[in-house]
Amino acid sequence: MSPQTPIYVDNHATTPVDERVLQDMLPFLTDHFGNAASRTHSYGWKAESAVDRAREQVADLISAQPKDIVFTSGATESDNLAVKGVANARGGGHIITQVTEHHAVLDSCRALEQKGFRITYLSVDSNGRLDPEAVETAIADDTILVSVMSANNEIGVLQPIEEIGWLCKSRNVLFHTDATQSVGKLPLDVEASGIDLLSITAHKMYGPKGVGALYVRSRPRVGLVAEIDGGGHERSMRSGTLNVSGIVGLGRACELSGEVMASEHTRVGDLRNRLKEQIFANLDNVFLNGHPTERLYGNLNVSISNADSESLLMRLGDVALSSGSACTSAALEPSYVLKALGLSNHLAQNSVRFGLGRFNTEEEVDYVARRVVEEVGRLREISPTS
Ligand SMILES: Cc1ncc(COP(=O)(O)O)c(C=O)c1O
Known part of the structure; x- marks a missing residue:
């Protein structure tokens, strides 16, 4: 279901x-x-x-x-x-x-x-x-x-x-x-x-x-x-x-938050890892942005080569996620944070941020991963070298 x-x-x-x-x-x-x-x-x-x-x-x-x-x-x-x-x-x-x-x-x-x-x-x-x-x-x-x-x-x-x-x-x-x-x-x-x-x-x-x-x-x-x-x-x-x-x-x-901090760390961290594994296992040319371990347990930020993130998000009407940060999404320039890490404009512009939290479930994560993989595949078919 x-x-x-x-x-x-x-x-x-x-x-x-x-x-x-x-x-x-x-x-x-x-x-x-x-x-x-x-x-x-x-x-x-x-x-x-x-x-x-x-x-x-x-x-x-x-x-x-x-x-x-x-x-x-x-x-x-x-x-x-x-x-x-x-x-x-x-x-x-x-x-x-x-x-x-x-x-x-x-x-x-x-x-x-x-x-x-x-x-x-x-x-x-x-x-x-x-x-x-x-x-x-x-x-x-x-x-x-x-x-x-x-x-x-x-x-x-x-x-x-x-x-x-x-x-x-x-x-x-x-x-x-x-x-x-x-x-x-x-x-x-x-x-x-x-x-x-x-x-x-x-x-x-x-x-x-x-x-x-x-x-x-x-x-x-x-x-x-x-x-x-x-x-x-x-x-x-x-x-x-x-x-x-x-x-x-x-x-x-x-x-x-104080009461559930330890259990949430483990549970949400596992969900984030599950999402990451499914995306990396099913898509090539995906790059993790930011430190591999010294990061918030609910965060996954990736650049997906040849898949414009604005087009991807438009296609993903059933998933609420963001490209770059919501606070700056009024501006279409590539994220200044990703640029500060040395990313090319292409990879900075093709980035998506997943933020998992208290109310997410395994079923949701599996659905999100499947939909992202599907829509990236479609985008790459339409515009293989975009
Ligand atoms: C790191 C950081 N600082 C400050 C803010 C601003 O917070 P507020 O929305 O409470 O003004 C945000 C919100 O996006 C944030 O992520």
Whole structure:
């Protein structure tokens, strides 16, 4: 029996909300609708205590102190707050990042460059990994911040953040990591990894869209200038009435991810390997993008020679996956991440990203593999040398 279609294998773009998360959120959209900043009645107290609980759940997942969690609208805002917030607090200096970061970090750095900050964009190797020695060499007397993601959103490659974190500590430089894709999937410990700032979003971990958090170390205190001014919420780092239902969802999503992390790693990792084996066994001229082992267990990114990925995706109406990254898919240029690995335009343009997640099954994976093989075969027949 065929699985129900369309089959969703684009879990790096976003994930469905887990039913358990939804159930926890719903009362905060109806009966418990209070403003968490209302101090004078039980509606406000109820909302405030739900936010406090969520703060603990988020903090527990990354071994942080609850008071160091600042709720935001998602990882784009968290990245902006981390990078620009530190820069504006210091008023000048040098920032180190790397070329395969998400646009939220890269464009924040570019904006700061316009204001006179000096930015170093480090290269990665052909597997997409950054060499910690390159970070060490780049650190100068005026370096204020290093920002390196923990896992890439296109190729799933993991960066050696623990090494980089300790290196930054030893040189007295702040370390920010965009952990959007890895939080809840891999163990993360801000203490063990010397992390000062860490970006989180709920919608990549079976929580709702439009809510996230930034971990901001308070001991020793990281100085940060707010991006959004107003009522002084979130210890004046992020003003605005709190999105209580979303925050409750983020908290529960973190708690659940912590509970299932180990079993999900094995199960989803096996599914990813099954998909990879079937694709490689049945198609020639397919190339894996990114490090073979140092990658997110749900990620498979491949270039399929002579099979234009846009045409392939159009033919695969029954499978939801993406070419390159969803965040940049409005642009038709080849992915800057794949180009940074040294891929030709042809291979970068003919790439597809599979993101397997909590709700995928073996039947779905077998179906997806069969359909991809079928449609690549058809495309190659029509245009054997395209
Ligand atoms: C690595 C990374 N950083 C930041 C973001 C932005 O997250 P949000 O959608 O919560 O703004 C994404 C989302 O695609 C991402 O994958």
